[in-house]
Amino acid sequence: MGLPRFGRPKNGDELSSNLFVANCGPAVGISDDEIASVFSKFGELNGVYAADDSGTRVIVSFSDVGSAQSAFMALHGKPCPELGGRSLFIRYSVLQPNPQELLQSVDSRPWNSLAKRRVQHYGYEFCYDIRNVNTKRCLGELPSFLSPILERISSCPTFKNADPDRIVLDQLTVNEYPPGVGLSPHIDTHSAFEDLIFSLSLAGPCIMEFRRYGDGDWRPRVASSIDTKVDCPEDGSNCIKRAIYLPPRSLLLLSGEARYAWHHYIPHHKIDKVDGKVIRRASRRVSFTLRKVRAGLCKCEFPQYCDSQR
């Protein structure tokens, strides 16, 4: 799988547990161990890695953001006596998720076949018959191949002032859709998952459509399972529709009204039209849906769609 790939954050606001450190390294006679001994004073280190081929730029990876922040504030722009008096230039750096590696990771694990698509569950199993998770049976921690994604999510400026507990995600469903296969309209069961639902699209693209029904009903719009072939009927005036194009490597976040009150689905099409352009769903789409399993009852502001409040 190679070394972790780090990049500089595009947005200066984005904190991270990894620091890009310039002006030290083997090309100027400073070993990774010497660098580690300076930075480890601020917290537990995952490691020191070459940032590129220059030999003068490294990535110092901490196990938490707070330690990286303390090191940044103490060492950036100042001469460091333990490193030959060199002035360190430091920036936050985020792990770059590698789509190919993510796909290889799931393809090397067993898939469960549903009627039209394949799935994998991590953290907790999602049971399609009850549209809920079995909280009594924990499947273990989320796999380590997800770390770059979880880190990107937690370092996103949107969550800068958020309660950190809100973004501790513990359930992953991987869906593999063959070309043309969609997903029937549903609202993820309120009592099963907390507010934030993330979905990362890999391999092929798709269009995800959304419907808000006036009558409010938390049950799926098709009677049997999420995999039923029948498309949801158009019930015209009683629903508002929206569509979002999800290109590969995009991350969709459903929260608030979008998560609690809108049905989402993927039409069963091989061809989608986006801004007048034809997009062919030539390859499979693999999505990583990340959620946090709900501990108590849902108290959302959309009781008409809420199984906890009905």
Ligand SMILES: O=C(O)CCC(=O)C(=O)O
């Ligand atoms: O494939 C996706 O992006 C969404 C999957 C989904 O909605 C679900 O598993 O509940």
Ligand SMILES: [Fe+2]
């Ligand atoms: Fe969903």
